[in-house]
Amino acid sequence: MLVETELSSFHSGILPSLSVSSVLSVIRKPVHVACIMDGNGRWARKRGLPRTAGHTAGEETLSDVVRAASKREIDYLTVFGFSTENWVRPRAEVKHILGLHKKLFGRIAELNENNIRVNWIGRPFDEPGSQTPVYVQRAIRKAIQDTAANTGMVLTVAFDYGSRAELTRAAEKLVKSGETLNVENLTKNLYDTLLPPVDVLVRTSGESRISNFLLWQISNAKIYFTDRPWPDFDAIELDAALALIDN
Numbered sequence: 001m002l003v004e005t006e007l008s009s010f011h012s013g014i015l016p017s018l019s020v021s022s023v024l025s026v027i028r029k030p031v032h033v034a035c036i037m038d039g040n041g042r043w044a045r046k047r048g049l050p051r052t053a054g055h056t057a058g059e060e061t062l063s064d065v066v067r068a069a070s071k072r073e074i075d076y077l078t079v080f081g082f083s084t085e086n087w088v089r090p091r092a093e094v095k096h097i098l099g100l101h102k103k104l105f106g107r108i109a110e111l112n113e114n115n116i117r118v119n120w121i122g123r124p125f126d127e128p129g130s131q132t133p134v135y136v137q138r139a140i141r142k143a144i145q146d147t148a149a150n151t152g153m154v155l156t157v158a159f160d161y162g163s164r165a166e167l168t169r170a171a172e173k174l175v176k177s178g179e180t181l182n183v184e185n186l187t188k189n190l191y192d193t194l195l196p197p198v199d200v201l202v203r204t205s206g207e208s209r210i211s212n213f214l215l216w217q218i219s220n221a222k223i224y225f226t227d228r229p230w231p232d233f234d235a236i237e238l239d240a241a242l243a244l245i246d247n
């Protein structure tokens, strides 16, 4: 890593407009944490509550974890909000989870206070088979737009996301374009071409499966499994997951 005195050469003409911190942030490898937020239903059942109460608690936990992650200088936090497979859940539960996405994407003031930029990955809304209601599309677009100027952590919500669909689409795009099929070109055709590789993947609630999440992006990630259900996940667990990352 460059020390401040070495950086003075940048200030003396080569890169006069860049601050020390912005130069360091370019040099430092970004830290990317991804979360499969499992166990909301079990958390609720244990308390004699409906599953929806577990999801509501899960959204509140997510909001706390987002704040904790941005304070820890995590550069990218990517969470699995709703999978392409989740549409088959009971209608009322799907409606409730969609409403929670609207709530999360509506936390603009909180996100701006913490300098967090919102991002989304998932099946494009104009793709055949897309079921994302217009009110969720609007909430996603608005959150992205209203936080676009922020320079801190990037919060990516995977909504109507499935990794196999993402990879199949990327391969199809490559074949159509006639470009060579290689790692670099396939990466360029993912939903978000700027998401760096995941450093640590968290999965809560005692399940040790990947569930079709970011299969390409986690190729070299550490995996942190915890028995705690997502509503009980906290900053202490986040630190334990971060400790797995090689420096």
Ligand code: FPP
Binding pocket: 037, 038, 039, 040, 041, 042, 043, 055, 056, 058, 059, 060, 062, 079, 080, 081, 082, 086, 097, 100, 101, 102, 104, 157, 205, 230
């Ligand atoms: C898994 O719990 C969770 C989900 C399918 C949905 C994730 C949604 C949230 C955490 C709510 C807030 C998040 C956002 C992005 C608004 P489960 O229902 O599979 O739990 P179970 O395995 O115990 O039944």
